[in-house]
C-alpha cells in the first residue's frame with residue numbers, strides 16, 4: 295500500500311492518503327450451514343474508480359463488500375489491496391471506511407463530535423481536528439448543524455454526517471452498503487449526485503452496493519452485476535445496458551424491462567434466417583454475414599431481446615421488419631405512455647419477476663452447429679429446413695430450467711406519445727430495429743452477432 299502523509303500548516307500529521315486498488319481472485323464464500331453466498335468472483339477495481347455492485351436481495355453483494363472490509367474471511371480465493379494479499383489483514387489496517395444504510399451515528403454526540411470521532415481515535419490534536427471537521431461539514435452542506443445531535447436531524451442530514459465521519463480521515467477505500475435505501479426518493483436522487491461528486495473530487499476508490507439500477511447506472515464508473523453469488527457482467531453503464539452479457543442482465547436492467555421473446559430459428563439458405571415468434575416472424579437477411587452467427591442455432595429455440603426503444607409504431611402495411619398485435623393495456627407515465635402489445639408470442643420471464651411457473655421444455659432440441667445443418671442441407675433446394683432433433687439427455691439449460699425462467703404470453707412493451715387516442719384492444723404494428731435486437735442462447739449467454 296502506498297502511504298502519503300499529509301501535514302497541516304501547523305505541522306501536525308493529519309491523515310494519510312493511500313492509492314488503493316482492489317482485486318478479487320476466485321473469491322468464494324460459503325457460510326456455515328452451506329449457503330454459497332459468493333461463488334468464484336473475479337473483479338478488479340482500479341484506483342479512484344467508483345464501482346457499483348448491483349443485484350437483487352441475497353445475491354451476495356454485501357458479503358463481497360464485507361470481505362473487502364475484512365469483516366468476513368473468504369472460504370477460498372484472494373482479496374488483494376494494492377496488489378498485496380489482504381485475506382488476513384485486520385479491518386483496522388485496511389484504511390477502509392464503511393457507510394451503512396442505518397447510519398450508525400453515536401446518538402449522545404453532536405454532529406461535530408460524530409465526524410471528529412475517527413480523528414480523535416487517531417490522536418489528532420483539537421485544532422487541526424476542528425479545522426478538518428469544519429471543512430468536511432461544509433463540503434457536505436451540514437456546516438450549520440454541527441452542534442445538533444443525530445435525533446435533531448433529518449434522514450438526509452444524518453446520512454451526510456455518516457459520510458462525513460467516513461471521509462474525514464481520507465480513506466484509501468470507501469465501501470458503501472445501500473447508504474441511501476432508508477431515504478425518500480427525492481432525497482435519494484439528490485444525495486446520489488452528491489456522493490458521486492464528492493468521491494470523484496476526493497479521488498477515493500469506492501465500492502458501492504445497491505439493488506437499485508437507477509443508482510447503479512447514474513453513479514457508477516463501472517457496474518458489476520451479481521446473481522445468486524455469481525458475477526454476471528462487469529462494464530460501464532453503457533456497456534452493461536447496451537450489450538448485456540447474459541439473459542439475466544438483459545432482464546434486470548432497464549425500464550421498461552427488455553422484451554424477451556422465445557424464438558425458433560430456421561435457416562433459409564442464401565435468403566434469410568427466420569426468427570419465428572409464435573405465428574409471426576422476423577428475418578435477418580442472408581446477405582449480411584452477421585446473420586450466420588444466429589444461423590448456428592437452426593432448429594433451436596433462442597431468446598430475442600428488444601428494448602422498447604427498438605420498437606416504433608408504424609402503419610400496419612409498413613415495409614421492413616414489423617410485428618403486429620393488439621394493445622392489451624396502456625400505462626401512462628406523464629411524458630410518455632407504454633402500450634403492452636399482445637403479439638401471440640411467448641415471453642421468457644427471468645427469476646424473481648412474477649408470473650406463472652413454466653412447464654419445462656421437452657428434452658429435445660435442434661442440432662447445435664450450423665456446420666451440421668449445412669451438411670444436412672447440402673444439395674437440397676432452399677426452403678425451410680426441419681432438422682431432426684437430438685435428445686439432450688435432460689441436461690440443464692436456462693430455457694428448460696423452470697427454476698430459473700418461465701414462459702408466459704408476451705406483452706410487448708412499446709412507447710407511445712403521452713395519452714394516445716387508442717385503448718385496449720386497438721390493433722398496433724411496430725417496426726423492429728434489427729440492429730438493436732439482442733440474442734441469447736438456451737444457456738442465457740449472449741449470442742454476439744457483432745452489431746452495435
Ligand SMILES: Nc1ncnc2c1ncn2[C@@H]1O[C@H](COP(=O)(O)OP(=O)(O)OP(=O)(O)O)[C@@H](O)[C@H]1O
Pocket residue numbers: 325326327329330331349350351352353354355356357358505
Ligand atoms: N452470516 C451469515 N450466515 C449464513 N448465511 C449468510 C450470512 N450472511 C449472509 N448469508 C447468506 O448469503 C447470501 C448472500 O447474502 P448477502 O447479504 O451478501 O446478499 P445481498 O445481495 O447483500 O442482499 P441484501 O441486499 O438483502 O443485503 C444470502 O443467501 C444470505 O442469506
